[in-house]
Amino acid sequence: MKKKTVTLLPLTHREDTQIAIKFLYEATIVKELKMLPEIKWTQTHRCYYMPYSLDNKQVLFIFFNDRGYYVDYKQLMIQKKEYKEAKPSYFKVDKEKLKPEDKKILWQYVSYLRGKRYSESTVKTYYHFILMLVAFTEKPITKLTYRDYEIFLEEVIAKGNYSISSHRQCVSAIKHFSELFLNEPLEKDLNLLRPKKDRKLPSVLSRNEVIRILQVTKNLKHRAILGLIYSSGLRIGELLSLQLHEIDVDRKQLFVNSGKGKKDRTVILAESILPLLFNYINTYAPQKYFIEGQNGGKYSAESIRSFLKKSCKLAGVVKRVTPHTLRHSFATHMLEDGVDLRYIQTLLGHSKPETTMIYTHVTQQDLMRIQSPLDRVVNQLKEKNNQQSKVGLSGRF
Structure with a gap:
């Protein structure tokens, strides 16, 4: 036919x-x-x-x-022209044109950060900002003033349309840089250059939107990734670093080793996601990490963002959704289900729960009694269908 x-x-x-x-x-x-x-x-x-x-x-x-x-x-x-979304015009640095002394300064700075045991992600971010600073300024590094830093932030960071969060990170990078290289103390506190944090509300998906996204994600590995981020409230970096031995199926727990702030924690593992995880592991046979790239190393965060974006389009979700949106949704849905905020903060691994600091100390026994929101929504669908149709995640819906 x-x-x-x-x-x-x-x-x-x-x-x-x-x-x-x-x-x-x-x-x-x-x-x-x-x-x-x-x-x-x-x-x-x-x-x-x-x-x-x-x-x-x-x-x-x-x-x-x-x-x-x-x-x-x-x-x-045959379309010769590619149409891409316009992006901000960031300050570009030609590393080949850097002076030998500037390259030496950058290497010393990176070594200094690593000596302070910052994560490689933070080192990379701070290095990027200082690389731009070194290329931008015409003065000797040891002679930079508060005003020089201010001009750099105005001309490169602000005009480059960097986010408030990136702007704040840049100031942190500059603070470490000045501690290492300046001979004289600055006339003003560099913290004054730090803009106030955004007060934007996080984007949150409804429970049905989460299920629709999982349903249209036909690739087994992709569905396992999205399902685990949502059902356990993981950061994308935590998922990428998750090793097979850190999954405790019997106790329905995941052990997050050195999460943000280098803190370990235990999070819940949804009962309803286990068939999907078993199916994925048996099919792909990862060796070390739960999610691995083609050559056995860590998977790419950019790949996750890319296929999540496509799944959202197929699911008819018009909100701007990132992997962190799934984590926000996990927390919001648990709060809606009446879970105490102090438990949620512990599950999420927040280091500074400013408004609820007093409630952060809870026992693991209490945490493991909490039901994942994914389990709740799957059970609700089963009840709604009077258990006549099977609701599973491991195969086709």
């Missing part, structure tokens, strides 16, 4: 390049297609369309391919 065909074509509409979607009308397909973010109908061209991007092209390919269509996208392949 001949496959149905959908054709993806370049389309100029509303003064921008779009992807036109041409196929024979089917009510069911149209209904599902309209659930994708950014899908619109143009009366002028009589077709559905999406903004032109590599991500959207892949989303459409997966959408129609999963529904038995042959996807003809040859016309998109």
Whole structure:
């Protein structure tokens, strides 16, 4: 039987390049297609369309391919111009043009940070900021003043559209740098250069949105990653560092070794995610880390962000979602279920629970009685369906 065909074509509409979607009308397909973010109908061209991007092209390919269509996208392949989201113009440094003495200073700075036992992630971040500072300033490093640092922050960090969080990190990097290299104390406290923290509320998914994201994530490894981040409230770095021996199936616990702030903690392991984890481990046979790259090393955080973004589009979730959004959702859903805030803070490994510091000391026995929000929502779905249909995560839904 001949496959149905959908054709993806370049389309100029509303003064921008779009992807036109041409196929024979089917009510069911149209209904599902309209659930994708950014899908619109143009009366002028009589077709559905999406903004032109590599991500959207892949989303459409997966959408129609999963529904038995042959996807003809040859016309998109001849597009010479790639359309990407505009990014801030950051200060660029040509390392080859750095003076030998500047390279020596940077190496000394990195050694200094490592001597203080900062994580490699922090060392890399601080190095990046000081690299820009060294390239930006024309004065000898030992002669820099408070005003010189201020100008650098104004001209490079603020104008480069760095986030408030990055701006604050840059000031921290400068503080360590000045401690190491300045001969004279500064006339003002560098903390005055630190902007106030953002007061933005975190983006949180509903329980149904979480389930939809897991349902549309067909890749077994990807689904295991997203399911574990949400069900245990892990940071992305903690998931990537999680080793197989740190998973205690019998006690339904994960041991997080040296999380943020170099603190160990134990978190809950959802009962409902175990079949998915067993399926993943038996299929992929990781050797050391729970999630491994192609060559056996640590998996890439960027890969997780990429496939999560695609899963959100397929699930019709229009919010801006990152792996940390799943962690925010874990905490919010537990709070909604009546779990004491002090338990949640301990499970999340927060070092500075400013408003609830008094409640941070809890026993592991109390923590392990807490039910994961993933278990709760799966059980609710079972009850709703009167247990007539199976709700599982390890295979196809």
